[in-house]
Amino acid sequence: MMSSETPTHPKTTKIANTNAPSPFSAWLACYGGCDERYPLTQVRYRCARCGGLLDVRHDTAALATRTGAQWRDLFDQRAGLRAGVPESSGVWSQREWVCPQAADEDIVTLGEGRTPLLPMPTLGQALGLPGLWVKQCGQSHTGSFKDLGMTVLVSMVQGMRARGRHIPAVACASTGDTSAALSAYCARAGIPSLVFLPAGKITDEQLIQPIANFSLTVSLDTDFDGCMKLVAAFCEKHGVYLANSMNPLRMEGQKTVSVEICQQLGWEAPDFLVVPGGNLGNVTAIGKGLRLLRDLGLISRVPRLVVAQAAAAAPLHAAFQDNWRFQAITADKTHASAIRIGDPVNVHKAIDVLREFDGLVGSASEDELSEAAMMGDRHGLYADPHTGVALAVASRLAAEGKIPQSARVVVISTAHGLKFGGFKRAYHLGPPGGAHRNPPISLPATLAAAEEAILPRLGLPG
Amino acid sequence: MMSSETPTHPKTTKIANTNAPSPFSAWLACYGGCDERYPLTQVRYRCARCGGLLDVRHDTAALATRTGAQWRDLFDQRAGLRAGVPESSGVWSQREWVCPQAADEDIVTLGEGRTPLLPMPTLGQALGLPGLWVKQCGQSHTGSFKDLGMTVLVSMVQGMRARGRHIPAVACASTGDTSAALSAYCARAGIPSLVFLPAGKITDEQLIQPIANFSLTVSLDTDFDGCMKLVAAFCEKHGVYLANSMNPLRMEGQKTVSVEICQQLGWEAPDFLVVPGGNLGNVTAIGKGLRLLRDLGLISRVPRLVVAQAAAAAPLHAAFQDNWRFQAITADKTHASAIRIGDPVNVHKAIDVLREFDGLVGSASEDELSEAAMMGDRHGLYADPHTGVALAVASRLAAEGKIPQSARVVVISTAHGLKFGGFKRAYHLGPPGGAHRNPPISLPATLAAAEEAILPRLGLPG
Numbered sequence: 001m002m003s004s005e006t007p008t009h010p011k012t013t014k015i016a017n018t019n020a021p022s023p024f025s026a027w028l029a030c031y032g033g034c035d036e037r038y039p040l041t042q043v044r045y046r047c048a049r050c051g052g053l054l055d056v057r058h059d060t061a062a063l064a065t066r067t068g069a070q071w072r073d074l075f076d077q078r079a080g081l082r083a084g085v086p087e088s089s090g091v092w093s094q095r096e097w098v099c100p101q102a103a104d105e106d107i108v109t110l111g112e113g114r115t116p117l118l119p120m121p122t123l124g125q126a127l128g129l130p131g132l133w134v135k136q137c138g139q140s141h142t143g144s145f146k147d148l149g150m151t152v153l154v155s156m157v158q159g160m161r162a163r164g165r166h167i168p169a170v171a172c173a174s175t176g177d178t179s180a181a182l183s184a185y186c187a188r189a190g191i192p193s194l195v196f197l198p199a200g201k202i203t204d205e206q207l208i209q210p211i212a213n214f215s216l217t218v219s220l221d222t223d224f225d226g227c228m229k230l231v232a233a234f235c236e237k238h239g240v241y242l243a244n245s246m247n248p249l250r251m252e253g254q255k256t257v258s259v260e261i262c263q264q265l266g267w268e269a270p271d272f273l274v275v276p277g278g279n280l281g282n283v284t285a286i287g288k289g290l291r292l293l294r295d296l297g298l299i300s301r302v303p304r305l306v307v308a309q310a311a312a313a314a315p316l317h318a319a320f321q322d323n324w325r326f327q328a329i330t331a332d333k334t335h336a337s338a339i340r341i342g343d344p345v346n347v348h349k350a351i352d353v354l355r356e357f358d359g360l361v362g363s364a365s366e367d368e369l370s371e372a373a374m375m376g377d378r379h380g381l382y383a384d385p386h387t388g389v390a391l392a393v394a395s396r397l398a399a400e401g402k403i404p405q406s407a408r409v410v411v412i413s414t415a416h417g418l419k420f421g422g423f424k425r426a427y428h429l430g431p432p433g434g435a436h437r438n439p440p441i442s443l444p445a446t447l448a449a450a451e452e453a454i455l456p457r458l459g460l461p462g
Numbered sequence: 463m464m465s466s467e468t469p470t471h472p473k474t475t476k477i478a479n480t481n482a483p484s485p486f487s488a489w490l491a492c493y494g495g496c497d498e499r500y501p502l503t504q505v506r507y508r509c510a511r512c513g514g515l516l517d518v519r520h521d522t523a524a525l526a527t528r529t530g531a532q533w534r535d536l537f538d539q540r541a542g543l544r545a546g547v548p549e550s551s552g553v554w555s556q557r558e559w560v561c562p563q564a565a566d567e568d569i570v571t572l573g574e575g576r577t578p579l580l581p582m583p584t585l586g587q588a589l590g591l592p593g594l595w596v597k598q599c600g601q602s603h604t605g606s607f608k609d610l611g612m613t614v615l616v617s618m619v620q621g622m623r624a625r626g627r628h629i630p631a632v633a634c635a636s637t638g639d640t641s642a643a644l645s646a647y648c649a650r651a652g653i654p655s656l657v658f659l660p661a662g663k664i665t666d667e668q669l670i671q672p673i674a675n676f677s678l679t680v681s682l683d684t685d686f687d688g689c690m691k692l693v694a695a696f697c698e699k700h701g702v703y704l705a706n707s708m709n710p711l712r713m714e715g716q717k718t719v720s721v722e723i724c725q726q727l728g729w730e731a732p733d734f735l736v737v738p739g740g741n742l743g744n745v746t747a748i749g750k751g752l753r754l755l756r757d758l759g760l761i762s763r764v765p766r767l768v769v770a771q772a773a774a775a776a777p778l779h780a781a782f783q784d785n786w787r788f789q790a791i792t793a794d795k796t797h798a799s800a801i802r803i804g805d806p807v808n809v810h811k812a813i814d815v816l817r818e819f820d821g822l823v824g825s826a827s828e829d830e831l832s833e834a835a836m837m838g839d840r841h842g843l844y845a846d847p848h849t850g851v852a853l854a855v856a857s858r859l860a861a862e863g864k865i866p867q868s869a870r871v872v873v874i875s876t877a878h879g880l881k882f883g884g885f886k887r888a889y890h891l892g893p894p895g896g897a898h899r900n901p902p903i904s905l906p907a908t909l910a911a912a913e914e915a916i917l918p919r920l921g922l923p924g
Contacts, residue, residue, distance in 0.1 A: 218916065
């Protein structure tokens with residue numbers, strides 16, 4: 001009855017040998033206004049001449065020798081289900097746009113990207129955003145979008161080490177997602193990693209990821225800023241590579257999310273793209289991706305960008321309301337701990353992006369972000385507080401008429417709710433108050449007791 | 463410089479309208495030896511005539527009217543990056559093999575499947591398995607492979623409700639992954655869900671997923687078996703649909719993982735497929751997928767199957783050593799809590815599958831599963847204890863010569879390590895003992911102190 005055929009897989013053979021010398025190139029360029037350039041493989045986070053931030057620039061003339069249709073076909077061809085090749089990663093399936101010089105053997109991947117983009121019609125109705133979609137970036141190896149950037153950074157270090165550069169370790173000061181991603185990718189590559197943490201200021205949940213991935217985890221008797229200063233001094237003195245938020249390589253990976261979203265929508269941009277913002281690397285990266293999509297002709301129109309901040313840490317929102325005049329603040333405590341940043345390192349890059357993409361900025365109170373996250377869960381998400389910020393801000397902009405009802409709105413969910421069990425437990429099991437609070441009901445184990453409690457709640461006859 | 467083209471996406475138009483009447487069909491068949499059949503839409507978990515378990519059977523003659531190459535092409539074509547269509551789910555991209563009668567509008571998906579299959583060469587070397595790969599099923603919406611089956615079950619309920627069947631809710635008794643998946647998919651669909659839990663016997667981590675996804679969560683003054691009995695009685699009496707492990711629909715979704723693995727390997731099977739086993743639904747499902755792959759000619763040879771059990775709950779391992787004579791046991795406590803099962807409901811289906819696929823069964827002690835999981839983390843995974851069981855058993859079989867060094871071995875990781883923070887904290891931060899223990903180092907915040915502690919550990923001059 002059954003036929004038997006040779007199990008060759010045409011897609012694996014159709015793709016050209018990606019280890020051939022690349023006609024594309026990228027370099028580090030000063031973003032501070034001077035014309036200085038450095039090779040991507042130089043260990044450098046600021047311009048040697050003017051001290052400005054660095055940015056990865058691509059040879060867009062070389063990229064434009066292929067048409068938009070050719071790029072779309074290439075990325076679609078690579079989107080199939082494969083394993084064991086760099087292109088099985090969502091980031092590295094766009095390798096010419098990310099890091100064209102990276103050799104296959106340098107690439108350190110844990111299968112990042114390719115996360116679901118979910119239409120959320122019922123949640124959208126509840127939030128006044130009937131065209132709502134959510135991009136699930138937290139559905140990843142370490143549970144946050146940071147994996148997208150860290151695969152690029154660690155791959156570059158891997159390549160430098162392979163070519164004889166002495167880089168004894170990679171380090172960061174972080175209390176959360178960055179240290180988790182750094183330690184996982186370094187463990188994957190067999191590169192020693194170092195994590196500097198402020199003693200007593202982080203939870204056991206935040207501590208355990210770098211420890212499990214065998215980072216040398218140093219708990220310091222200081223605050224987060226103290227950790228940052230010390231890690232920078234240590235790295236400078238001992239040739240350790242610093243994976244901090246000034247490092248421009250990570251943005252190259254993070255920008256792939258904007259390409260992926262358009263690809264998932266059949267190479268169309270949504271009308272609005274909403275992203276939570278703290279250090280503002282993510283929105284900057286998304287802007288970089290959108291520029292390539294537009295300039296290389298993969299999409300015919302671009303979305304408007306929305307940055308969503310926690311009201312406790314909303315200096316960009318203040319700048320937006322004051323004609324983009326930015327002033328650093330001291331950020332207050334917020335459930336959205338990863339965006340508790342008063343002086344974002346990428347603020348000027350981000351403002352440039354927002355001006356270019358007709359951007360909006362909004363902020364959400366602690367109550368608003370919690371209610372939006374829990375309403376998301378009620379409709380099937382498992383939202384982290386940062387996604388709560390983005391949902392709440394998008395909902396408010398819709399109520400204010402700034403996002404029209406007809407708009408297709410993609411909210412970027414930056415982390416998995418599994419990383420924020422404490423946030424959810426406090427809401428549901430702590431003191432009453434929230435509109436979506438759902439504590440368990442305790443009952444004796446009898447059918448009569450179960451019926452008495454459950455039937456009315458299900459609207460069933462007793 | 464830049465070209466602008468019409469952004470049409472050929473892949474979205476090439477795929478036929480999947481809402482046309484399907485030439486394929488499936489039904490419920492008794493697995494207990496009698497010939498009884500029931501429609502898939504009948505609410506039934508055991509045979510009405512003989513009380514046997516039910517199994518979903520497909521019209522394989524109809525499926526065989528397409529060649530293996532045609533099926534491969536269809537599945538490859540659907541594997542691209544898209545959103546908002548059922549086929550953007552890994553499960554529903556195999557819809558003809560899963561639930562051919564399901565209509566688009568019935569399908570309740572959260573983008574399940576399509577998880578990375580990672581080559582793990584350095585971990586493999588450490589475990590004596592140089593050809594080791596890990597399939598990351600935990601990188602999913604609720605953090606476990608249960609999503610694969612739950613999308614099918616909830617979609618079927620959605621379809622029945624849409625066609626006027628009165629199903630007021632879906633219920634389960636579970637302490638972990640099943641209740642999380644049930645509540646998320648029901649929240650997605652807007653179907654009420656009910657979760658029965660034993661009071662005081664589950665952790666806050668296990669409790670919070672169904673609560674957040676707004677299940678009516680009932681905490682009962684009894685043990686797990688007491689919850690099972692009560693939920694069954696309640697469902698029977700009030701027409702609530704029971705999502706328990708006897709429900710055969712879930713296996714249809716779970717079997718897609720075996721198809722995905724072969725697809726990711728370019729339509730070749732690995733030599734060995736290793737899966738943790740408790741209730742044994744997963745290995746049974748994998749066997750069902752492999753049969754279709756083989757019988758319809760998508761692959762030319764099949765893998766051997768390995769079930770890995772925790773030594774504390776290893777009745778199948780005992781049966782394997784006793785010519786498949788099975789005896790239920792009382793399972794002891796194990797870190798691998800989801801497979802703490804002494805009387806697996808699917809044992810006879812699983813034994814049939816293992817006989818057919820030249821199966822092996824092994825078990826791992828608590829120390830072995832912990833060390834294997836933490837070694838996995840050290841090489842870049844973030845392993846849950848069940849994955850630890852699978853890695854430890856595969857390693858032992860290799861040491862015993864039962865898995866040759868040349869073999870390509872795929873270990874199925876069934877949950878995300880983020881669900882098992884307590885397991886990792888106890889190992890790394892609790893009493894010393896483990897070979898991979900990595901507690902943090904506490905230091906004063908001075909460069910001198912950091913250098914004294916760190917430099918020797920990195921092998922750097924002081």
